[in-house]
């Protein structure tokens with residue numbers, strides 16, 4: 001409990017962490033990052049491993065990790081803060097409210113890394129690739145912007161594929177065992193993008209247990225023309 005409290009106190013000090021009162025909707029580039037580089041977000045970032053590692057290898061993109069759990073997010077925020085990384089931020093908010101923090105077309109890519117699978121039918125709406133979430137991603141992504149999903153659950157991957165296809169999205173790549181397919185160490189066709197080698201805490205644990213790691217890349221159709229963009 002004490003450690004959690006210390007982390008919460010420290011989070012308030014970090015200049016790269018924002019909460020519900022964040023005012024950068026529509027002006028992340030201009031007011032926070034102070035450049036025009038693409039913005040890539042990681043949903044359910046936990047300790048922010050993807051966010052921090054992607055940001056350290058691509059200084060020409062901006063990265064924002066989103067998670068509701070402050071004590072986890074603290075890890076990535078501290079690393080980025082201490083390293084003086086100017087292309088990283090963290091948002092401690094519910095993903096359900098994402099449209100309050102980003103404007104239409106403000107994002108270039110969305111990574112969803114090892115989301116809670118929410119297997120029960122009753123909690124289907126909580127799955128981060130269910131229709132209502134896709135609707136918000138569609139609005140926030142630039143036309144053709146990519147969604148990347150990494151998960152240990154083939155059921156979740158299949159559910160996501162079906163939801164995306166029902167949404168008239170394009171599933172660009174789909175694989176239920178990336179290491180078997182050699183993708184853990186190989187780049188995909190450059191026109192399709194790159195499967196990043198970063199292994200999150202969850203991925204490392206699943207790999208130790210022998211679980212297959214699944215990956216999907218998709219894009220969504222442009223939002224209807226009368227949508228408020």
Ligand SMILES: C[S@@+](CC[C@H](N)C(=O)[O-])C[C@H]1O[C@@H](n2cnc3c(N)ncnc32)[C@H](O)[C@@H]1O
Pocket residue numbers: 043044045046047048066067068069072093094095096113114115116200201202203
């Ligand atoms: C299984 S963990 C994965 C963490 C990290 N991506 C990794 O691979 O190590 C899922 C994370 O998603 C976060 N999360 C789940 N649903 C969320 C929501 N609706 N809003 C914000 N965060 C959420 C949880 O707090 C948790 O940290």
